[in-house]
Amino acid sequence: MSASPIRPEGGQTWRSFLPSAVWNVVCYVPSAKATVLRPGRALRFLPNFLSLCRLAMTLFIVAAILAGRFDRALWIFAAAAATDFMDGYLARRFLWTSPTGTWIDPICDKILLGSIYLVLYAVGSLPGWFVTIIVGRDLLLLHGTVWALAFTGLRNFSAVRLGQASTLVQVVIAVAILAARVAPALGLWPIASALFWPAAALAIGSCIHYFWRAVSLLSARR
Secondary structure, X not given: OOOEEOOOOOOOOHHHOOOHHHHHHHOEEOOXXXXXXXXXXXXXXXXXXXXXXXXXXXXXXXXXXXXXXXXXXXXXXHHHHHHHHHHHHHHHHHOOOOOOHHHHHHHHHHHHHHHHHHHHHHOOOOOHHHHHHHHHHHHHHHHHHHXXXXXXXXXXXXXXXXHHHHHHHHHHXXXXXXXXXXXXXXXXXXXXXXXXXHHHHHHHHHHHHHHHHHXXXXXXXX
């Protein structure tokens, strides 16, 4: 992917006028769909920092639900969802990617949703069978990821469409239930309940697909 240096009038480059730290960030303009910036190490790992912020927010969401402050939990969850959007956007838009980011982002997502589902079950807002499927699937994937990092050369843990669909439905259910606890008059309980079985099917299907892909990748490496 190529990029063109910014040039002022007269044919001179701006580099002689800009501090090196500023030049490292803004010295290139896009010549393709993705913009390749030359940021310092701190900016390159900004998506990973946002993922860790989302992980920290999990504690506050759990505490808010246990305290009966579903409105506060809903707002913090919205902020966590914003960090999920932003880290993905930055990684794609500016190619601020790293090997760590390929696994830290999905792990933070699973811990966030799994914790919310467990605490919603604890306060009587989710059925046990459904939480068992969702959290059990995430625990299997987490164990598989840790095993792959420790004992294999696999480092590609990017999400597949089936897994993305599963996560999206789980987010919709969590938002609907939190919103229903804040404003019961909205009638969101039936919507959340209707999504239990589709979400369970997507969770099981995506889990099978992830393990099938892992086995295929490991077989190809032999």
